[in-house]
Amino acid sequence: xPSHSVVREDISCPEQALQYETLFTIGNGYVGVRGLxxxxxxxxxxxxxxxxxxxxxxxxxxxxxLAPAPHWLGLTLEFDGHRFGLETGRLLGYERAPEPAxxxxxxxxxxxxxxxxxxxxxFERFASSADPHVLxxxxxxxxxxxxxxxxxxxxxxxxxxxxxGFEHWEPWESGSAAPDSVWVRSRTNQSGYGLAMTAAxxxxxxxxxxxxxxxxHPVVEFSAPLVTGQRFTVTKLxxxxxxxxxxxxxxxxxxxxxxxxxxxxxxxxxxxxxxxxQLWADSDVELKGDPFLxxxxxxCIYHVLIAAPQHDDDVSIGAKTLSGAxxxxxxxxxxxxxxxxxxxxxxxxLARNLLMYRYHRLPGARAKARDNGYEGAMFxxxxxxxxxxxxxxxxxxxxxxxxxRIWTGELEQHVTSDIAYAxxxxxxxxxxxxxxRDHGAEIVLDGARFWASRVEWQQETGRYEIHHVIGPDEYxxxxxxxxxxxxxARWHLEAAQQVWGWLSAQHPDRARALAGALTxxxxxxxxxxxxxxxxxxPFDSARQIHIQYxxxxxxxxxxxxxxxxxxxSLQTVFGFEAVQHLRIxxxxxxxxxxxxxxxxxxxxxxxxxxxxxxxPVCDHGSSLSPAVHxxxxxxxxxxxxxxxxxxxxxSIDLRDNKGNARDGIHGASCGGLWQxxxxxxxxxxxxxxxxxLDPHLPPGWERLRFxxxxxxxxxxxxxxxxxxxIERT
Ligand code: BGC
Numbered sequence: 172x173p174s175h176s177v178v179r180e181d182i183s184c185p186e187q188a189l190q191y192e193t194l195f196t197i198g199n200g201y202v203g204v205r206g207l208x209x210x211x212x213x214x215x216x217x218x219x220x221x222x223x224x225x226x227x228x229x230x231x232x233x234x235x236x237l238a239p240a241p242h243w244l245g246l247t248l249e250f251d252g253h254r255f256g257l258e259t260g261r262l263l264g265y266e267r268a269p270e271p272a273x274x275x276x277x278x279x280x281x282x283x284x285x286x287x288x289x290x291x292x293x294f295e296r297f298a299s300s301a302d303p304h305v306l307x308x309x310x311x312x313x314x315x316x317x318x319x320x321x322x323x324x325x326x327x328x329x330x331x332x333x334x335x336g337f338e339h340w341e342p343w344e345s346g347s348a349a350p351d352s353v354w355v356r357s358r359t360n361q362s363g364y365g366l367a368m369t370a371a372x373x374x375x376x377x378x379x380x381x382x383x384x385x386x387x388h389p390v391v392e393f394s395a396p397l398v399t400g401q402r403f404t405v406t407k408l409x410x411x412x413x414x415x416x417x418x419x420x421x422x423x424x425x426x427x428x429x430x431x432x433x434x435x436x437x438x439x440x441x442x443x444x445x446x447x448x449q450l451w452a453d454s455d456v457e458l459k460g461d462p463f464l465x466x467x468x469x470x471c472i473y474h475v476l477i478a479a480p481q482h483d484d485d486v487s488i489g490a491k492t493l494s495g496a497x498x499x500x501x502x503x504x505x506x507x508x509x510x511x512x513x514x515x516x517x518x519x520x521l522a523r524n525l526l527m528y529r530y531h532r533l534p535g536a537r538a539k540a541r542d543n544g545y546e547g548a549m550f551x552x553x554x555x556x557x558x559x560x561x562x563x564x565x566x567x568x569x570x571x572x573x574x575x576r577i578w579t580g581e582l583e584q585h586v587t588s589d590i591a592y593a594x595x596x597x598x599x600x601x602x603x604x605x606x607x608r609d610h611g612a613e614i615v616l617d618g619a620r621f622w623a624s625r626v627e628w629q630q631e632t633g634r635y636e637i638h639h640v641i642g643p644d645e646y647x648x649x650x651x652x653x654x655x656x657x658x659x660a661r662w663h664l665e666a667a668q669q670v671w672g673w674l675s676a677q678h679p680d681r682a683r684a685l686a687g688a689l690t691x692x693x694x695x696x697x698x699x700x701x702x703x704x705x706x707x708x709p710f711d712s713a714r715q716i717h718i719q720y721x722x723x724x725x726x727x728x729x730x731x732x733x734x735x736x737x738x739x740s741l742q743t744v745f746g747f748e749a750v751q752h753l754r755i756x757x758x759x760x761x762x763x764x765x766x767x768x769x770x771x772x773x774x775x776x777x778x779x780x781x782x783x784x785x786x787p788v789c790d791h792g793s794s795l796s797p798a799v800h801x802x803x804x805x806x807x808x809x810x811x812x813x814x815x816x817x818x819x820x821x822s823i824d825l826r827d828n829k830g831n832a833r834d835g836i837h838g839a840s841c842g843g844l845w846q847x848x849x850x851x852x853x854x855x856x857x858x859x860x861x862x863x864l865d866p867h868l869p870p871g872w873e874r875l876r877f878x879x880x881x882x883x884x885x886x887x888x889x890x891x892x893x894x895x896x897i898e899r900t
Pocket of ligand 1: 498504505643757758792795839
């Protein structure tokens with residue numbers, strides 16, 4: 172398999188350590204593990220491991236957090252009493268790089284201890300994709316000089332806290348079932364999710380392991396003499412279960428450990444590799460001609476794949492995947508509009524799991540609508556396990572104790588149509604009628620009921636408007652008639668009509684049941700049509716452009732491009748208050764509408780005018796923005812600009828060009844990069860009877876090849892030398 176590795180750690184910059192931890196995350200859709208080093212003794216917080224779904228709220232905190240699981244990576248190696256570490260002895264060689272092709276993190280170190288012994292150490296770790304409850308790490312050592320005694324110690328660190336400092340767990344219990352293994356278990360202290368983890372330390376050395384199950388850090392240790400030239404391996408096998416997936420997490424974790432031991436590291440790793448070979452067979456993208464972008468695409472696909480739940484349709488991917496504490500693990504539109512499409516087209520069963528997460532949260536969305544005086548289902552801006560709105564109302568206090576009110580939980584409402592869009596896209600690409608009949612239709616129809624009740628009739632203008640919202644551009648709060656929100660609401664109502672037409676024709680029983688449950692009667696459908704016909708879509712006929720929202724053009728103009736190049740957002744430069752009065756937009760808003768709706772938005776001239784108006788004032792203060800600009804610019808044939816935005820999006824985590832990669836991978840940007848490649852440069856689009864390409868590749872791209880699934884079949888697209896080919900593979 173070709174190597175997909177894109178990034179090698181530069182240990183000369185300790186300030187980048189947290190960024191590497193994010194980039195080097197491994198995972199399997201159940202658990203994500205940041206790239207902390209095995210021997211690391213001190214850390215701001217041993218925050219390495221996250222499991223989907225374990226949300227917990229702590230009194231005094233700002234909302235639910237994804238509780239960090241115990242830190243299982245720790246392994247200390249001492250050679251004649253000298254502890255291996257990057258700060259001790261001499262580092263004669265060092266290389267650490269993740270391998271997306273195999274979802275493995277490897278490190279090779281050549282180290283001289285303070286007493287002169289020289290050892291070569293090769294570390295390898297993976298989160299099994301074949302059995303998501305199994306994590307493994309192995310160190311292969313070789314003594315090149317000297318004959319030291321090695322002492323090895325590794326266990327489970329339960330002192331895990333998040334940057335906020337809140338404790339999420341009841342006191343941990345621990346124990347040991349064998350001399351070479353330990354276990355821990357606890358429950359989250361508010362939500363009561365149980366978690367149990369076991370760890371066994373195995374070796375081919377002639378050593379007698381001993382477990383010390385004392386809290387807070389139960390360990391196994393052993394020691395053995397080494398001679399020059401000797402090779403040895405130390406393997407740490409770890410298993411975990413939660414009460415979300417087991418009635419008795421400890422018993423299941425112990426049984427899984429027994430199975431893992433029997434199988435052995437090599438067999439576990441082979442099964443993992445086999446699974447990844449299958450994942451890449453569907454999801455790989457080959458881009459010949461630009462090695463950085465080639466690797467960035469694979470890196471981004473990898474990060475979405477390791478975060479996507481494989482066996483669970485009741486959890487979803489947070490904005491920062493499972494790779495960091497950012498946004499507390501909360502789920503935004505990032506998942507539905509940025510990550511789901513990549514999965515819809517390449518791993519549809521994973522996309523379905525994520526859409527089912529929304530389905531299971533319909534009760535929360537209905538409660539939100541009701542509490543706000545609306546009908547139907549109004550999805551929360553930020554979502555966790557319960558389906559209620561979990562957007563914090565305030566930012567944490569800054570150094571002067573100042574907090575800022577966050578309004579998105581109340582006002583950013585477009586997420587309901589975003590979810591419907593993801594469902595329609597999934598249905599059209601997969602042909603999964605069963606999903607639409609049993610689940611998707613209910614979300615789309617109840618979301619349409621929300622919009623029909625949300626719009627406000629304006630007597631004097633004879634039209635519906637939507638007031639008091641935040642659009643994708645979050646720099647401007649509490650605006651009226653955000654064009655993205657209004658246009659997507661109209662799109663949503665039209666989509667609901669189509670879904671209803673299909674459902675009542677193909678599945679009349681289900682249609683009748685839903686009509687009863689959601690009060691879908693003639694009056695409701697008439698209202699939908701009236702809203703579709705009369706919903707205001709802000710448009711300046713003189714200039715032939717859409718208006719981002721009422722009063723947008725009264726904002727003070729700013730020459731945004733004059734601030735390039737920069738890492739800081741213009742919100743940071745001007746301040747949170749000031750930016751609200753300036754004509755600077757945070758991210759693709761009108762441009763986002765163009766990406767999703769394409770030619771439905773207007774004529775080529777209108778699309779071009781919109782682009783010329785909005786792209787120069789975009790700050791890209793959100794990582795969601797550059798990929799969408801690349802996508803739309805490519806559709807408009809602005810290939811140089813598209814290429815520049817694509818590079819920007821590709822660099823967000825790899826080059827940390829938003830300055831916050833330490834908080835976790837920007838999952839939406841990763842999914843957005845794939846969409847910019849497929850829907851932008853390759854011009855992949857649905858047609859009346861299938862799909863087609865309309866490629867516009869940048870000059871240096873010699874070949875672009877990727878696969879998609881359409882109605883269950885895999886097709887591989889190759890664009891090369893001005894020609895394009897679609898083959899069933
Ligand atoms: C963006 C939102 C996004 C959120 C989570 C915000 O900065 O403006 O569009 O959903 O981050 O990524």
